[in-house]
Amino acid sequence: MQTPRVSLDPLRACFFFDAAESAGRLVFAPLARAPAATLTAGDLVARGGTGGDYRRTRGEETALPGVVALTYIDPQRGYQSASVEARRVNGRANAVQRVSVPLCLDEGAARGIARALLYQGVVEREQLGATLPPSCLALDAGDVVTLSLAGGGTDYRLTRLGLELGRPASAIRTDLAVYAYRDGTATPRPAEPPPTVGVALFRFLDLPLLRSDAVPHAPYLAAYTAPWSPVAVLRATAGGAFEDDATVGARSIIGRLTADLYPGPCGRWDRVNSVYLEVPRGVELASAPEVDVLNGANVAALLTPSGEWEVLQWAQATLLAPGRYRLATLLRGQLGTDFALGSPTPIGAPFVVLTDALVQSGMPLSARTVPLAWRWGPLGRPQDDPSFAGATLAFRGVGLRPYPPAQGRLVRAASGDLVLSWVRRTRIDGDPWEQLEVPLAEEVEAYSLDVLAGPGAGAAVLRTFEVGTPALTYTAAHQAADFGGPVTSLSVAIHQVSATYGRGAALRATLYA
Structure with missing residues (x-):
């Protein structure tokens, strides 16, 4: 009643x-x-x-x-x-x-x-x-x-x-x-095929913090099916019984690349590259003024070959054909994912628009990095129903990962020592322009710096420093021991360190004195 x-x-x-x-x-x-x-x-x-x-x-x-x-x-x-x-x-x-x-x-x-x-x-x-x-x-x-x-x-x-x-x-x-x-009158539409029982598209996303009030270690869940019905997500430890984890109550926009996406500039507009994309028919992607994009509009995540998600934004969306878009005027490597750009990210790579439709898993912090069994399917059906799918996955809790530092510099002292410095970035509350220095999002300020034998991705690590400030001195004695004498350039990988996550993403650069 x-x-x-x-x-x-x-x-x-x-x-x-x-x-x-x-x-x-x-x-x-x-x-x-x-x-x-x-x-x-x-x-x-x-x-x-x-x-x-x-x-x-x-x-x-x-x-x-x-x-x-x-x-x-x-x-x-x-x-x-x-x-x-x-x-x-x-x-x-x-x-x-x-x-x-x-x-x-x-x-x-x-x-x-x-x-x-x-x-x-x-x-x-x-x-x-x-x-x-x-x-x-x-x-x-x-x-x-x-x-x-x-x-x-x-x-x-x-x-x-x-x-x-x-x-x-x-x-x-x-x-x-x-x-x-x-x-007006009702919109005419062609007859549709019978709906398929199950979840057509489903993605787990281990992402940086999207909001300051998000749970940093928990992955995000995105689902799409037509017609839409809520999706139940369950999880279990190895050999244990499944328990309810989360319910996805709204449909996300999930697509895939239809052309390779090459690296581009980060920290400024990429006006050269474009994202060519296929999404389910009937899904609409909108353009937005550049100022609105800078304020957080039109955000998506793209899975790169490294297994990391690149967070990017777009200002221009052009419909090329039903379900096919070209996204241009891009902001690349957002939220500290500038290190993750694919070279290139290939055709078929998953693309998920980040909206309020995403929900976070209820996975506890103690389960971070632990392989868990997951199942998902239509809400209200039993978990052993054929409409349910499953996988065993582990998540690192990327929301806990420190951003890579920025603005690496190398200066030679009169003694022959090399003085390295860099600027700390933050994953929490770093947007206000009036800040003299961004907040420290970790328990303590700590860095780990690797001196590399060369600029290549597989270069050997010659020496590692652990420091508590964004600077260190690479002495003439270090240079002699590692390279046989003074050097004019230095290839380094600089990580901020979290007590919970460990080493964050690296600033990899070759610096010149």
């Missing part, structure tokens, strides 16, 4: 109506309605001085959803759950608003509702407080009034209305255009 209010909530969300008391009755009326009155600032009641008093406030854009994901029941797909998305193509909002309704909807109508919900939030972030004159006694909560304030007319829907002679009112901005989708 549920209350009438709970039963009506999905209908109110999808068909945009509200209820208010009027003359002792409960009146249901659509949100899209013509203005009942037109007022100017001078018509409003003033608490002091001349002219009417009012207060307008506007919510922060970053608090608005950038994506609305609507889950509904699709009668054309055997009454299975389906999901559609509406995305803003500009602005700084990145949050995802998830709406789930137990209603049978056509896909076209569902897309229209999602779009209306998205822009309803944009319009309704503006609120108004004022006192209406006695001439507005006939107005009820829910009525729309046009207010001409500061030279322009704006429609507001009354949300609260007092009964005093000077009627204190609260209102939110409204716009008939938000609900225009209801004049």
Whole structure:
């Protein structure tokens, strides 16, 4: 049993109506309605001085959803759950608003509702407080009034209305255009093949910290199947019973490269390379202004031949064919993955867009690096169902790994000693520009430096230093012992060290004095 209010909530969300008391009755009326009155600032009641008093406030854009994901029941797909998305193509909002309704909807109508919900939030972030004159006694909560304030007319829907002679009112901005989708028809679509039971695409991602509040040692889980249904993930230690690990409740965008991707510059825009990509048909990838990309938009992970994930971003997305995209104007090697770029990363490499659809495993820290048995499949089915797949995998907890240092330098002293220095990077809270030095994300500051026989990837390690500051002196005696005399260049691998993770990723460079 549920209350009438709970039963009506999905209908109110999808068909945009509200209820208010009027003359002792409960009146249901659509949100899209013509203005009942037109007022100017001078018509409003003033608490002091001349002219009417009012207060307008506007919510922060970053608090608005950038994506609305609507889950509904699709009668054309055997009454299975389906999901559609509406995305803003500009602005700084990145949050995802998830709406789930137990209603049978056509896909076209569902897309229209999602779009209306998205822009309803944009319009309704503006609120108004004022006192209406006695001439507005006939107005009820829910009525729309046009207010001409500061030279322009704006429609507001009354949300609260007092009964005093000077009627204190609260209102939110409204716009008939938000609900225009209801004049359209359902989107036609070709018949689809019967759905396959199981999870079409599933990925474990051992990634750097994506947010400061993430669990650093836990891998991320991404899944895609059509039609979408939630995915259950289970894990077990060797020989043990499986236990619930996590539930993937939203579909991720998972694709693969259709052309090799070569290394490019890190720390600045890569305007030469492009990512050629295949994704499931119907999936949309959007362009974004470069400033929004710098603020965190359009992030993905690409599995490179080393087994590491390169985190990259894109500003331009061009649809080449159904399910085929070209991503350009790239930021490469983000979140400390600049060492992981493939040379090249080949055709077929997995590509996962990093959104709020990803969930983290519940794997405990004690299980880091331990091989675990994993199973995943449709939520609600038994784990021995043929729709479940499995693998045995171990994860290093890359979120704990220190970033490679940067800006290695080599200076020769008058004594013939070589003085090396570098700059520490951080994996936590390192973005604010006003910081003189980024925070230390590890227990103590420590580095491990290998002196290499040459610049090649397989060069032998001649000597290792362990230091607690971002500098050391490679003495003339060291040079004589390692190379037979003074040197003018030095190949090194510099790691920051974590007490939990060990050596972090290396800054590999050949430095010249």
